[in-house]
Amino acid sequence: MAPILRLEHVAKSFGALKVIDDLSLAVEAGEALGILGPNGAGKTTLFNLVTGDLRVDAGAIEFDGRDVTALPAHARCRLGIGRTYQIPHPFGAMSVFENVLAGAAFGAGRREAECYDRCIELLVLTDLTRKANQPAGSLTLLERKRLELARALATAPKLLLLDEIAGGLTDSECQALIETVQAVHASGVSIVWIEHIVHALIAVVGRLFVINFGQKLAEGDPRAVMNSPQVQEVYMGIEAE
Numbered sequence: 001m002a003p004i005l006r007l008e009h010v011a012k013s014f015g016a017l018k019v020i021d022d023l024s025l026a027v028e029a030g031e032a033l034g035i036l037g038p039n040g041a042g043k044t045t046l047f048n049l050v051t052g053d054l055r056v057d058a059g060a061i062e063f064d065g066r067d068v069t070a071l072p073a074h075a076r077c078r079l080g081i082g083r084t085y086q087i088p089h090p091f092g093a094m095s096v097f098e099n100v101l102a103g104a105a106f107g108a109g110r111r112e113a114e115c116y117d118r119c120i121e122l123l124v125l126t127d128l129t130r131k132a133n134q135p136a137g138s139l140t141l142l143e144r145k146r147l148e149l150a151r152a153l154a155t156a157p158k159l160l161l162l163d164e165i166a167g168g169l170t171d172s173e174c175q176a177l178i179e180t181v182q183a184v185h186a187s188g189v190s191i192v193w194i195e196h197i198v199h200a201l202i203a204v205v206g207r208l209f210v211i212n213f214g215q216k217l218a219e220g221d222p223r224a225v226m227n228s229p230q231v232q233e234v235y236m237g238i239e240a241e
C-alpha cells in the first residue's frame with residue numbers, strides 16, 4: 001500500500017528550542033498508527049505541521065501522493081486531513097449542531113443543506129444529540145472533546161489525527177470511545193492517534209511510534225515497542241497489557 005502521509009526529515013524550532021528534530025515518518029493508507037511520548041516531546045507540534053497550523057523549518061510533507069508542505073491548513077483539510085485539538089477550540093457562541101455543520105460545509109466543501117443528515121449522524125455517534133441546540137461554549141470539557149471528534153469527522157477526512165481525546169474518561173466512556181474510533185477506522189479512514197492511555201491506543205492501532213525530544217525513539221508492533229528497553233526507560237512502570 002502507498003503511504004497516505006509521509007514526513008521527510010521534518011524540523012521545527014521555537015526560538016532556540018528544537019521541538020521536531022529531523023523526523024521522518026510514513027503512515028500507510030488504511031493504517032491506524034499510535035503516537036506516544038512524554039509531555040513536551042513534540043507530538044502536538046507534529047500534528048500542527050501535518051495540518052498546516054504551523055510551517056516546517058525544513059523537510060517535506062506529502063499527503064495522498066501530493067506535496068502539501070507549502071499548502072495552508074484549509075487546503076490540507078479539503079484534501080482530507082482532519083484533526084481534533086488537544087485543547088478543544090469550539091465556536092463557543094454557535095450551537096453544537098452549527099459547529100459540526102461548519103466542519104462539513106467549510107472543511108468538506110459541501111452545501112449546507114446536503115450535510116444535515118451527516119451532521120445528525122455524527123452527533124449520534126459522539127452522543128451529543130441532546131446538546132445539539134446548546135451553545136458549544138456551554139459544553140463540559142469531555143463534551144467539547146466529543147464535539148472535536150464530530151467536527152473533524154464532518155470534514156470527511158481520509159486521514160484523521162486525534163490528539164489526546166481519551167484523557168479523563170471513565171472506563172466505560174473510554175471503551176465507547178475505542179469502539180467509535182475502531183468504527184471510523186473500519187470505514188476506511190486512516191488514523192494517527194496521540195494518546196497517553198496506552199490500553200486504548202493498543203486496542204485500535206496496529207503500530208506505535210514513540211517520540212522523545214522531537215526524535216523517533218521506537219517504532220513497530222505495539223507490544224514489542226512498549227516492552228523495548230528504550231521505551232521502558234521513558235515510561236517506567238507502564239505496561240502494555
Ligand SMILES: Nc1ncnc2c1ncn2[C@@H]1O[C@H](COP(=O)(O)OP(=O)(O)O)[C@@H](O)[C@H]1O
Pocket residue numbers: 014019037038039040041042043044045046
Ligand atoms: N507555539 C509555540 N511557541 C513556543 N513553544 C512552543 C509552541 N508550541 C509548543 N511549544 C513548545 O514545544 C515543546 C513541544 O510541545 P508540544 O508539541 O505541545 O508537545 P507534546 O504535545 O508532545 O506534549 C514544548 O516545550 C512546548 O512548550
Ligand SMILES: [Mg+2]
Pocket residue numbers: 043044045086
Ligand atoms: Mg500535546
